Amino acid sequence: MKILLALSRLIDGLNNLIGRNTYWLILAAVLVSAGNATIRYAFNMSSNAWLEIQWYLFSAVFLFCAGYTLLHNQHIRIDVVTGHLSKRAQAWIDIFGTLFFLLPMAVTVMWLAWPVFVDAYQRHEVSTNAGGLIVWPARLMLPAGFLLLVLQGVSELIKRVAFLRGLIPDPSEAHETPSAGEQLAEEIRRQRGDMA
Amino acid sequence: MTALIAGNMAPLMFCALIVVLLLGYPVAFSLAAIGIFFGLLGVNLGLLHPSLFQALPERIWGVMSNDTLLAVPFFTFMGLILERSGMAEDLLDTIGQLFGPMRGGLAFAVIFVGALLAATTGVVAASVISMGLISLPIMLRYGYDRRFATGVIAASGTLAQIIPPSLVLIIMADQLGKSVGDMYAGAFIPGLTLAGLYALYAIGVTVLKPSWAPALPLEARTFREANGSSGTTSLIVLFIVAVISAIAFAKYYYAADAPTDELLVVATSVGVGVAFAAAVINRLFRLSLLSRIAERVTFVLIPPLALIFLVLGTIFLGVATPTEGGAMGASGALAMALGRRRLSLALMQQAMDATAKLTTFVVFILIGARVFSLTFYGVDGHLWVEHLLTNLPGGQLGFLIVVNILIFFLAFFLDFFELAFIVIPLIGPVADKLGIDLIWFGVLLGVNMQTSFMHPPFGFALFYLRSVAPVKDYIDKATGKLTPKVTTGQIYWGAVPFVLIQVIMVTLIIAFPGLVTGGLAKKAVIDTNKIQIEVPVEEQHLPGSATGQPSEQEDAQNAFDRAAGGAPAAKPPAKVPPGSAQ
Numbered sequence: 001m002k003i004l005l006a007l008s009r010l011i012d013g014l015n016n017l018i019g020r021n022t023y024w025l026i027l028a029a030v031l032v033s034a035g036n037a038t039i040r041y042a043f044n045m046s047s048n049a050w051l052e053i054q055w056y057l058f059s060a061v062f063l064f065c066a067g068y069t070l071l072h073n074q075h076i077r078i079d080v081v082t083g084h085l086s087k088r089a090q091a092w093i094d095i096f097g098t099l100f101f102l103l104p105m106a107v108t109v110m111w112l113a114w115p116v117f118v119d120a121y122q123r124h125e126v127s128t129n130a131g132g133l134i135v136w137p138a139r140l141m142l143p144a145g146f147l148l149l150v151l152q153g154v155s156e157l158i159k160r161v162a163f164l165r166g167l168i169p170d171p172s173e174a175h176e177t178p179s180a181g182e183q184l185a186e187e188i189r190r191q192r193g194d195m196a
Numbered sequence: 197m198t199a200l201i202a203g204n205m206a207p208l209m210f211c212a213l214i215v216v217l218l219l220g221y222p223v224a225f226s227l228a229a230i231g232i233f234f235g236l237l238g239v240n241l242g243l244l245h246p247s248l249f250q251a252l253p254e255r256i257w258g259v260m261s262n263d264t265l266l267a268v269p270f271f272t273f274m275g276l277i278l279e280r281s282g283m284a285e286d287l288l289d290t291i292g293q294l295f296g297p298m299r300g301g302l303a304f305a306v307i308f309v310g311a312l313l314a315a316t317t318g319v320v321a322a323s324v325i326s327m328g329l330i331s332l333p334i335m336l337r338y339g340y341d342r343r344f345a346t347g348v349i350a351a352s353g354t355l356a357q358i359i360p361p362s363l364v365l366i367i368m369a370d371q372l373g374k375s376v377g378d379m380y381a382g383a384f385i386p387g388l389t390l391a392g393l394y395a396l397y398a399i400g401v402t403v404l405k406p407s408w409a410p411a412l413p414l415e416a417r418t419f420r421e422a423n424g425s426s427g428t429t430s431l432i433v434l435f436i437v438a439v440i441s442a443i444a445f446a447k448y449y450y451a452a453d454a455p456t457d458e459l460l461v462v463a464t465s466v467g468v469g470v471a472f473a474a475a476v477i478n479r480l481f482r483l484s485l486l487s488r489i490a491e492r493v494t495f496v497l498i499p500p501l502a503l504i505f506l507v508l509g510t511i512f513l514g515v516a517t518p519t520e521g522g523a524m525g526a527s528g529a530l531a532m533a534l535g536r537r538r539l540s541l542a543l544m545q546q547a548m549d550a551t552a553k554l555t556t557f558v559v560f561i562l563i564g565a566r567v568f569s570l571t572f573y574g575v576d577g578h579l580w581v582e583h584l585l586t587n588l589p590g591g592q593l594g595f596l597i598v599v600n601i602l603i604f605f606l607a608f609f610l611d612f613f614e615l616a617f618i619v620i621p622l623i624g625p626v627a628d629k630l631g632i633d634l635i636w637f638g639v640l641l642g643v644n645m646q647t648s649f650m651h652p653p654f655g656f657a658l659f660y661l662r663s664v665a666p667v668k669d670y671i672d673k674a675t676g677k678l679t680p681k682v683t684t685g686q687i688y689w690g691a692v693p694f695v696l697i698q699v700i701m702v703t704l705i706i707a708f709p710g711l712v713t714g715g716l717a718k719k720a721v722i723d724t725n726k727i728q729i730e731v732p733v734e735e736q737h738l739p740g741s742a743t744g745q746p747s748e749q750e751d752a753q754n755a756f757d758r759a760a761g762g763a764p765a766a767k768p769p770a771k772v773p774p775g776s777a778q
Contacts, residue, residue, distance in 0.1 A: 024548065026555075027273075027548060030273060030530075031527070033266070034520065037510065037516040037523070054263070055260060059261075062559040065553065065556045068552070069557055069560075070222075072553060074556070076222065076223055076561065076613065077221065077222050078610065078614070079220045081220060104233075105564075109256065138260065139257075142257070177549075180321070180322075180547070181321045181322070181325050185329060185663065
């Protein structure tokens with residue numbers, strides 16, 4: 001179990017590292033997209049490569065952050081029924097879900113997406129748009145993102161089992177950071193200093 | 197047994213989905229897993245061809261290269277930066293002072309600022325939290341009815357869901373295969389009407405229950421002239437001058453045949469510019485021609501109006517696609533936060549972090565839904581749903597009533613994103629088949645789903661308000677009086693009248709489709725500008741299409757359209773050789 005928990009920490013560290021570096025691509029996408037509109041309007045120029053970069057960046061964000069988002073328990077759930085159950089029961093649900101939903105689904109997508117990348121790489125596939133980008137890096141992002149998701153699934157599985165055996169505290173609360181709303185509320189309270 | 201399963205794959209799949217979703221495991225993965233499991237089952241039973249799964253990477257590829265969804269991170273990021281820029285606080289303070297001396301004035305201020313914030317970006321949480329922390333304490337201090345005060349705040353916050361630009365409308369457009377620009381144009385009048393209905397309710401309260409919404413007492417009015425007057429006359433004069441210059445500009449200087457909404461955008465900009473110039477000159481030369489409140493109101497209104505211009509103005513002028521409008525808005529919000537010295541590295545990181553997580557979970561629900569629908573359509577699930585819904589008595593109207601009631605109740609349990617990605621693809625094609633205009637249908641459902649933010653006990657807006665409303669009795673700093681806490685029951689009951697108003701609005705849209713289509717008719721004039729040209733392509737991608745495998749031709753067409761998007765029709769887009777769109 002100790003080795004497994006070390007593996008889990010390693011995976012968590014990896015996804016945190018990747019997630020925190022990937023989110024900067026949002027800023028890049030904002031600037032590229034605003035730039036595209038401005039340049040097209042001001043100089044009547046438009047480039048398919050720059051238009052395509054927008055969605056390459058977008059795809060990179062949600063694919064490379066898939067594991068990161070799972071680590072921080074931000075994938076949305078419907079918890080009206082099971083939200084009131086005990087922490088242990090919820091850990092069992094997570095174990096069941098990871099084994100029978102997440103892992104089979106993510107492995108299937110990886111399995112199916114890999115040959116598509118290999119094909120694109122070997123054929124040097126280029127976007128059908130004139131002046132478009134080469135395609136294989138985007139094709140590679142799909143299996144890579146799902147690999148990160150699979151890894152995080154394994155890590156979550158280890159943590160849930162360790163929790164049920166009493167080795168670690170509840171993992172679903174370990175990575176909670178204050179939400180944007182909480183940060184906003186705190187900021188307003190600090191500036192006003194007059195709240196109860 | 198096998199025959200029974202084979203004959204009822206679609207209903208079985210649907211029931212399995214409900215059971216599995218209620219387990220409380222992340223929706224995205226459950227959806228995809230059900231799709232894959234039933235896909236394998238179908239292949240084993242000989243119902244589906246094994247090559248079905250080969251389409252799966254292409255389905256996800258379609259999500260990746262979706263330009264419309266790119267607007268989701270842009271608008272989210274914009275909202276997160278903007279909410280921390282202090283703009284909302286300034287607006288609430290100033291507009292509260294402006295309307296405060298009237299009976300019910302603070303409620304009007306909340307509705308007005310709610311609508312204004314909704315038109316700059318679309319984050320319900322931010323609006324509700326700002327109002328809950330800034331306006332609610334003042335309302336409580338001066339004796340507003342607690343249910344009325346909390347209800348008006350929660351409801352005004354949810355306006356962000358329906359007034360463009362909102363994530364709801366973007367995703368609705370994407371799922372229904374319509375252009376975001378049209379969806380925006382269609383949602384404008386209903387959104388403003390809804391704000392108007394809230395205000396009407398507030399007026400009703402001031403007439404029937406004046407004690408629920410008293411005017412601010414004299415000592416609470418901070419903007420006063422030296423001679424003791426409120427200075428609003430000066431503001432009214434400034435407003436009239438701005439309106440006259442806008443109309444004059446539109447009449448005498450602008451091309452007579454210009455499209456209506458372009459004219460509207462430009463003329464409004466001129467009017468705002470005149471007011472701004474007057475306020476700046478007054479300030480610089482200390483002319484004292486304008487009252488303090490007139491100057492202050494002008495200055496606080498400029499940033500949101502400038503952002504609205506950056507986002508919606510550029511979209512309606514045809515300069516930017518709705519996605520690029522989001523990027524323009526995000527850049528504008530960054531610049532504004534920088535100008536107000538509120539931008540820090542930590543804030544940027546927080547905003548990007550939250551945006552990345554939201555984008556990821558939203559897109560993954562969509563990916564899950566597309567994997568699910570690959571199998572579901574493969575086993576003719578869409579025909580099953582269509583059969584269920586087209587056989588309803590009452591034709592179009594029967595369908596609309598059932599669907600709206602269904603969505604209304606599902607909204608108690610499901611988040612908007614789940615509704616949009618799971619339910620809309622099932623009912624959208626049926627609506628289309630019944631001859632219902634999909635833009636109108638999307639706006640209608642958008643208004644309906646807005647209630648999901650206000651339903652007790654799960655409504656998000658109520659949850660956010662609860663998180664900032666006082667949970668224990670406190671001493672009010674300004675008056676020194678002990679003020680009782682706001683109970684959860686008060687928040688729930690406060691929302692009820694506004695949920696009813698929402699239902700009335702849904703009925704109004706069904707009764708008077710012109711509320712939506714009126715906005716579209718004006719828009720049709722500038723369709724030559726081709727603000728967003730995804731319509732022909734997207735329609736082939738309607739959720740109903742079983743293959744979901746975009747041909748390369750379509751891709752080429754799509755990129756051509758994207759390159760052309762926003763460029764005036766008269767000038768062909770640069771760098772797109774004729775061969776690329778074959």
